[in-house]
Amino acid sequence: MLWAAREMCLALGVGLWLCGYFMADGWEHRRAFKWLVPVLVLNGDLLVKSVRQTRWLWAVAVLLGWQSASRWWSAGNEPVANAIDVVVVYLLLTALVTIGRKEKAGSQVVGGLAVVACLVTGYSLVAFYLDPEHHLASHRLKNLLIYPEGSFPGLNSVLTGMLCGFGAVGAAWFARREEWGIRSVFWLVVLAILVFGLMATLSRGAMLAGGAGLGVLVFFLRKAMWPALVAATIAVLAFLAVLQGSEAAAGIVERGSTGRLEIYRWFLERVTMPEALVGKGMATAVTISEEEFDWFVHHPHSSYLAQFLLTGVIGLAMMLAVIGWAGRETLAQARHREVLWLALLVGGSVAVLFDCAQVFSIYSAPRIELLLIAVPAALVMGRAGGER
DSSP, X not given: OHHHHHHXXXXXXXXXXXXXXXXXXHHHHHHXXXXXXXXXXXXXXXXXXXXXXXXXXXXXXXXXXXXXXXXXXXXXXXXXXXXXXXXXXXXXXXXXXHHHTSTTHHHHHHHHHHHHHHHHHHHHHHHHHHSTTOOTTTSOOOBTTSSOSSSSOSBOHHHHHHHHHHHHHHHHHHTSGGGOSHHHHHHHHHHHHHHHHHHHTTOHHHHHHHHHHHHHHHHHHGGGGHHHHHHHHHHHHHHHHHHTTSHHHHHHHHTTTTTHHHHHHHHHHTOOHHHHXXXXXXXXXXXXXXXXXXXXXXXXXXXXXXXXXXXXXXXXXXXXXXXXXXXXXXXXHHTTTOOHHXXXXXXXXXXXTSSOOOSSOSOOSSOOHIIIIIHHHHHHHHHXXXXX
């Protein structure tokens, strides 16, 4: 009984910490990790067992080691890949692998995060658009629980949309017809709210990522997904009805690449041959000043580009190998109708293609990359290990 209780504490503790992605800023979120340490210590033998039995975690250790080593030749002083970052990321992924080894534990964590995403999105929709200065068809939704104060309060719309997309994929999984009942109606409502919130952010990248994840579920589960597909379609049509004829409708088409191609070109034109091999080092600030560009660019707006710039081809290959390894397991799970992990990983991989920065770090500027990529990857690797 004690064994089961402490495993439950691990899942609950890690799940609550992950909720911070939806309601806390980076400083608060990192600070809250100290409350998770006693739970990790309590399950120390299980974490050690996961490391010993899960070779994927060995590959993660090599990746984190390379990222940390790159600080030696870095010209900056960013905290990314410092000792704290490496230890926290590795402990989190090990804990997630351990949780994933218990049947349905990983999916329950994702379900809890989807409910939190729905509550936060519902609150933000009401609070944001009740403000007389904000109009549904003209102003892009922001998560108002993060950075609630300041001249422009709220998490930016792109990241808000990505969080909505992550939650929407989780909600759609639980709303599938195979488990039809009262709970499915609840999940359909959750899904509709999250899809509507996703649309309200007017973020094309977030819509593409969320759509990719939902598309994977529909492709593999087909008829079982029709209730979720109907709920999502109703939410989209409801938003389009509001958007019809507004200036935002034209603006979302006319925004073009929103400067991303120019950002990518600016960074790549300045890469030297040694940097192409080993990168600038993870402690380097990959930003563009206002003097160099039309606006201050906080990060390269692509996790794959950020990894290349900071750790070179070697580091990028390591990261893709780690993600690809998990991707292979998600495909194996999908063949047995456990499609959630493939949907989350595909959606996350698309999301970080045109936005975000360092994936395996808690210090990245956007901060949500770990949730979008590493969390589902670790859970599915645990799931695969638990079946062997």
